[in-house]
Amino acid sequence: MKTTMKHREKQDKPEACSMQSADEQRLALVNKGKRLSPFYAIFIGILGYLSLGVSSCEQLVQVPMSETEVAMGLREALTVGITNAVLNTSKEDGFFGNSAIKIPFPPDAAGAMQFMENSALLRPLLHEFVKKLNRAAEGAAESARPIFADAIRNMSITDAWNILRGGNNAATNFLRSQTYDQLYAAFRPEILASLNEVGAQRVWSELTGRYNTIAAFTPNLTRVNTDLAHYATTKALDGLFTMVAQEEQKIRQDPVARVTELLRRVFARQ
Structure with a gap:
């Protein structure tokens, strides 16, 4: 029962924008890649560098300009x-x-x-x-x-x-x-x-x-x-x-x- 409740809480909890820096996000992607084959490690690393600028929380919010x-x-x-x-x-x-x-x-x-x-x-x-x-x-x-x-x-x-x-x-x-x-x-x-x-x-x-x-x-x-x-x-x-x-x-x-x-x-x- 406790396990079920914990699982439900985890599902109900909204996923927040990552507060990691760009370097931390890239490092996480590279570490993830290390657990896969060399080809996928390289692929994930490149994909991370290309996509971070587009998917980061800062980019998703248009900052008003004076x-x-x-x-x-x-x-x-x-x-x-x-x-x-x-x-x-x-x-x-x-x-x-x-x-x-x-x-x-x-x-x-x-x-x-x-x-x-x-x-x-x-x-x-x-x-x-x-x-x-x-x-x-x-x-x-x-x-x-x-x-x-x-x-x-x-x-x-x-x-x-x-x-x-x-x-x-x-x-x-x-x-x-x-x-x-x-x-x-x-x-x-x-x-x-x-x-x-x-x-x-x-x-x-x-x-x-x-x-x-x-x-x-x-x-x-x-x-x-x-x-x-x-x-x-x-x-x-x-x-x-x-x-x-x-x-x-x-x-x-x-x-x-x-x-x-x-x-x-x-x-x-x-």
Whole structure:
């Protein structure tokens, strides 16, 4: 009778969440495995490591987050995104070696480009010009960092919630709306200086000068007067925000890209 009552009490007693640490739980699994065959010991050990993070009591309870924590998490996410975007665009071949953001020959001068492509004399200058154009963008990219950082610091809690609950490009769109004019003002002189430094402006003047001389005496050829600094600046900013958007996608979609505990908690709620 006593045995039956003890058995019933054991059945009626609810099973509490284990208070063991992760290491203690892993050790228990390994010890259990030792009493089985070597194969099952290894299997249980691996299974334990993979499942503990999912099955532990802490993971089963969603800890509420304050608005301040959400804002902090979004600031972290944006900081990670802009840091990687600036690093990837400011390095050598950051633009020139990336087909997604490589700056092409100005489309306004498409006729000139086609003419130069067909000229053995001008073709090498054309290819060198495109390379130098991208080098100018790479040289200016670093100037975006403090402007982005300032926008992130001034982000409100409302902004943070809108970004978290917004579309896949919500963070990128926020940064673009808050920083584009400042970035343009910062990039243009940098681009212009870089164009002069890498020789792109000189090559452009030589290219367009030769082309315009020919165009003046050739029917159906239009003289080129493209604002090279404006063109390069807008294309550089387009490329920069393309890279920011790629970083945002990684953080939203790939848990591995959430490099801090706060990022993991915040983006688990989206």
